[in-house]
Amino acid sequence: GAVVSQHPSRVICKSGTSVKIECRSLDFQATTMFWYRQFPKQSLMLMATSNEGSKATYEQGVEKDKFLINHASLTLSTLTVTSAHPEDSSFYICSAYGQGTDTQYFGPGTRLTVL
Amino acid sequence: AQSVTQPDIHITVSEGASLELRCNYSYGATPYLFWYVQSPGQGLQLLLKYFSGDTLVQGIKGFEAEFKRSQSSFNLRKPSVHWSDAAEYFCAVGRTGNQFYFGTGTSLTVIP
Numbered sequence: 001g002a003v004v005s006q007h008p009s010r011v012i013c014k015s016g017t018s019v020k021i022e023c024r025s026l027d028f029q030a031t032t033m034f035w036y037r038q039f040p041k042q043s044l045m046l047m048a049t050s051n052e053g054s055k056a057t058y059e060q061g062v063e064k065d066k067f068l069i070n071h072a073s074l075t076l077s078t079l080t081v082t083s084a085h086p087e088d089s090s091f092y093i094c095s096a097y098g099q100g101t102d103t104q105y106f107g108p109g110t111r112l113t114v115l
Numbered sequence: 116a117q118s119v120t121q122p123d124i125h126i127t128v129s130e131g132a133s134l135e136l137r138c139n140y141s142y143g144a145t146p147y148l149f150w151y152v153q154s155p156g157q158g159l160q161l162l163l164k165y166f167s168g169d170t171l172v173q174g175i176k177g178f179e180a181e182f183k184r185s186q187s188s189f190n191l192r193k194p195s196v197h198w199s200d201a202a203e204y205f206c207a208v209g210r211t212g213n214q215f216y217f218g219t220g221t222s223l224t225v226i227p
Contacts, residue, residue: 004158006158034214034215041222042219042220043205043217043218043219043220044159044205044217046214046215049214091156093158093159095159095215102147102164102166102210103149103161103164104149104207104209104215105161106151106158106159106160107158108157108158109156109157109158111156
């Protein structure tokens, strides 16, 4: 149980375009999901906390207009990178608390490359 | 302030040797502690967790960790390392419903 999926696993886009990444909890309901960004050989940086039915809470320094987060259902959160630029290239990972648990389960990540 | 420190950026061990990865934390309340493993290009897989009770916890893949409150540590151990254990290891601290704080990770290389 407590499986989190992400789609796509890899995406390459041109500078200036927008990219949407989906995060799904497959076998449980997740009222709270988290979006992280990870640079090569570095730890995870929390970008935002996504709450079902309400606005996401962004960490300091994260542009909310650039990284749009929507948590429209209990099993799906999306991260849209708007007007992507090469510096947005990174590994994006989502996570969710397993229902009724104190443990975060992580998706497999999405590798974004902006040309 | 909440923080996690993993002092060892990179560790190299021989296959079959024992392993200990260090983790120290700073957290305002009684922490929940976690160890995750990440293979290249993959997400994080939970190895083990500590919430309360017995301070020595067993996890998957033969890993264990010991919580020492007096030292604010939660070190990960494995008696005999396998080549497939080569990966990045992250220690994390958090509480229910709240964000996790991650260490910077320890990269493990296993040599034959």
